[in-house]
Amino acid sequence: MSAPKQDRSRATRQRLLEAAIACLAEYGWAGSTVAVVAERAGVSRGAAQHHFPTREDLFTAAVEYVAEERSAALRTLMPRGGPDRTRAVVGALVGLYTGPLFRAALQLWAAAAHEEQLRPRVTDLEARVGRESHRMAVELLGADEGCPGVRETVQGLLDMARGLGLADLLTDDSARRERVVEQWARILDGVLR
């Protein structure tokens, strides 16, 4: 492929992935067909199928792509140290689990619970994204996993982040979330130092 053609192809792919997240978050799995996503992305159905042969390919790729984008952004943005570091890190980690990406991922999880074709794909995806989030949390918190209990402490924190994402699905939970983050950052500071 020529370079401009490659660029166009990449741009099409990206538009499809972003439209897939938006559709999942807004309409759920049942309402998110490849045709609906292609239309939202302004791409022909044939082009969509060229990039993603199956519906499962499209949606799992979309969640993985956006999760990677967000992790990369978070790594770049985090300050290296300073006061209130733990508070900022906990807030940022929790932030990964709110907004359209989490909403989309949740729809995919919910569908995978009863769609046999989707299930193994989402299970794999969850394991990869989960490992990456854990690695990032350990690094940003400066946690020493050699110490007993530290691994489980960080895991529990990420479970809490996921639970906070769920609490934000139907109503704006940001004020309560802010206070929980504040308090749990304080607890973690005591436990990890």
Add this chain to the structure above:
Amino acid sequence: MSAPKQDRSRATRQRLLEAAIACLAEYGWAGSTVAVVAERAGVSRGAAQHHFPTREDLFTAAVEYVAEERSAALRTLMPRGGPDRTRAVVGALVGLYTGPLFRAALQLWAAAAHEEQLRPRVTDLEARVGRESHRMAVELLGADEGCPGVRETVQGLLDMARGLGLADLLTDDSARRERVVEQWARILDGVLR
């Protein structure tokens, strides 16, 4: 109504509620119609509609009923004191968010994110069940909400429980969950005493 007739009616209602939870957990919202639930419960569609005029009535009542049953069972079962009390309480609270009830509730939440008719019902339900879980957690942990931070500590714990439920949706997460519960019970013991 005569007493035996009332008993029969109550039994029918209960069968419908339990079948509704099983259907939601297994097939998701899209696959869970009143007809499917009535068939599973061995009840005529007319009888189902007599008890629950709309689909939203049936499913929100089902989640609320099972949540109340489980809370009541938990209150009765918990030992009043003794060693490892916090560990037992945290384990039991986390247990509320795994299994068929949480699976069913999650399908209802996911559907409510894009079904306008369902959304206000599920939002109300979530608030009621959430308040009740919080009250129970405070009581079982013997936490003093007069102390600064205690309220948010308990809230974060319940968020963690919800996140652990989500982690158990597609794969058996019980071994990891056990370790997270162990560690966070230890942390909470330090924070709450």
